[in-house]
Amino acid sequence: MDHPLGNLKTSGPAGAVRTPVEQEAERSGAEEESPFSRWTLPLLLFLLTVFTTLWAGAYQAYSGTIRGPLVFLWEHPEMLWKGIPFAGTLLFILVTHEFGHFILSRIHRVPASLPLFIPGPPHFIGTFGAIIRMRGPILNRRALFDIGVAGPLAGFVVAVVALVIGLFLSTVVDRTSTFGLQLGEPLLLKFMAWLIIGALPPEADVLLHPIAFAAWFGLFVTSLNLIPIGQLDGGHVAYALWGEGQRTLAFAVLPLLLMLGFVGWPGWFVWAFMAGMWGLAHPPVLDPQAPLGRGRILVGWIAFAVFVLTFAPIPFSFH
Secondary structure, X not given: OEEOOOOOOOOOOOOOOOOHHHHHHHHOOOOOOOHHHHHHHHHHHHHHHHHHHHHXXXXXXXXXXXXXXXXXXXXXXXXXXXXXXXXXXXXXXXHHHHHHHHHHHHXXXXXXXXXXXXXXXXXXXXEEEEEOOEOOOOOEHHHHHHHHHHHHHXXXXXXXXXXXXXXXXXXXEEHHHOOOEEEOOOHHHHHHHHHHXXXXXXXXXXXXXXXXXXXXXXXXXXXXXXXXXXXXXXXXXXHHHHOOHHHXXXXXXXXXXXXXHHHOOOHHHHHHHHHHHHOOOOOXXXXXXXXXXXXXXXXXXXXXXXXXXXXXXXXEEEO
């Protein structure tokens, strides 16, 4: 595919009997957030990310002489509205992902911050994603699994809907007339493009609509988060499913990332380095013996299937 350039208490209700695990969670509870860090900072970062993603989307849609995003914004500020399809889709996917984590954290009474969006330069997508800060311990395997898996699956559903809409709006072009950024094609994208657009001759390619490009990035973020390393979402899910086996799985994944860095996208070297910085093994939870049940195990395998369907070994290349 081508593309042109609050502190929540962990104890039960008053008078309720608390388990030793809950009592330990209360003793190690999170510090009280200031109003600035709880409300003002997340809002400011989100508004700034709205601006940078609008800027990035408008810059992508600009068909005039490319002289850099700063010159573009200075000369054509009225064109920011053209970034709405891309920015709106991308932020909807990211917000859904992060609030999946946030809502399940509240359900399991794990203190967590509101999503903190990270604005980025407008040369590509205008954001580095978002994070949620956990301000208290995760009690057991069920809570760890639910919090970890909720974000990727929620964002994935929105990304798939956006991908369908975006592919209907995308155009087929002559491959020889395209240049610049070439996007990797995960299995899901290949299947959906075949289903919606049809089989393409070798000389043809699909020029993604901004909505489809934002959906592609949503799938890419999903696959990155589901890598079973450390405290990535995939690390949470793998540890909840297999306990100490997650560490073995992480050590098996690391050389694969390095190999992909050599033969494909150099960015995998960065991910391998960051994995070493974060730690490959997932830290233990307070109650590792809590059973998951068949339903959660099934959802865990669904998450693994989502990772396979959204993973692109070479996500970016230039032609």
